[in-house]
Amino acid sequence: MSLFKSEGKLIKAVQRYPGILVLDTVTVTNIKVLREVGVPEWNIVKLLERQPRALTKKRDRFKEIVAEVKEMGFNALTMGFVMAVAFKTCIGKSTWAKRVDLCKRWGWSDDEILAAFGRFPQFIMLLDDNIEKTMDFFVNQMGCGSSTIARYPALLSLSLKKRIVPRASVIQVLLSKCLVKQLSFQQIFYSSEEVFLDKFILCQGLEADELLKLYQAKMDVV
Template structure:
């Protein structure tokens, strides 16, 4: 390829990307007559990297011009196993040294191992892109032992696959020195395998903390009268492990600020630990609404702690608005201070629409529109993912009901 081509390529690219000032020195050098290196050309033409990414990568990484077949064999193997051009570009951008790995002796056995375990081609590509270091770890001393440990403590192969898809780093960690001792500790405390399995699949980092810290957390949970044999025990461990003692105490004080006793806070925690995993800002806003606007007594939240976890903007306020409209139309009894209406916030969307919207459309024709508008209006960002999801769900149900 001629130097004129390189100059034109660079010129067009820089016109389209005028902010690429960090590459001005490299561009100037090329334009003075020095062609792009083999590494840059290969990264662009064979791997699909952009010019700026290829130039940046080539500063710390070089390919041998005499070994293109070696690099091609890596790309061919990836394509054979379903890696798209986008997948390959993303992988090489993250981990260019994968091109230096022997395709037949190292990469292929690892790919076959993952496929043989149960991962699909698409799952393998997602897994490797999420954690490219999989290709760097020893199959014999790291990948296989990690999967063996997971299989030992997770209830099914399907759950192991789910765990690794959610947390791809699990397969590359030295689990025998991190996760295994903590699992043995929980077993010794009487935690059933079902609880341990839930932690590994959904919150594995809890089991990678230092064992002495986990011991301390376990003792705290036991002092709260949460038995190791119930599922709530591992949830409580997760929540306490996720925050500092300072944050924990601050959340307790937040509840006390609303007139709660510490025992009432602990009662809520024992029933649903994740209530205290909510941010202080969320808890404060929900409590202000439930206790201030709705005049609910703390006993309502204690008996139904899940209400504290619902979204204020996407669920509580919009549903409260519907209830207030029905109250004003004298279609339901007074709702403020009435504990039974706190259960409304926990209803599935379809159930709520059937019981509190569709049921009354004959007397309040615009009730559905009011509800949809309220979901959007009560959000600071009406394009936020939670609000968008809520509205999409409502619109889907409207279509199903023929509205």
């Protein structure tokens, strides 16, 4: 309670990971490590709420991970810092090395890999096969530069079958007919289903029916 300041937040954290109630010396020491590098108390609480297992990592390895995240350029004052620490506690050094190798095969530089991890730490937990297929679609079928995907790493977490391919198919038709221009990945792939339909399909007048059929067909086929 001295950390959470709220019974409701504590209950949610316990429901997510009951082991949080056993704050042994390892967890307490790891919290101290975060405080020593300048992590705000609020962000420590957020870490306990979202990824409590991260703080059960062996002390020496946890301290090493915190140092690695600092060396990557993460700001200890931000939530991104503790989330990067959390996700790095979930993987071994060999897994990180394999992920780096995979990204480099797609042409990402060391700086791009670190920047992608900073923007979306969860990408380190994605399956290699999913990353390969999504990168292949964007680079080899859509003609996007691999560095562009590095700037939007959250794309790699989206469903290729249910979101990326259907939406990209609609956008390709709209672009070919000069019905849209200057679109961003956020507009196309991050928007909700309702927003996408309203913004890119239902508002297209006579083209709407055909676009909707194409969209639904891609959802069913791919």
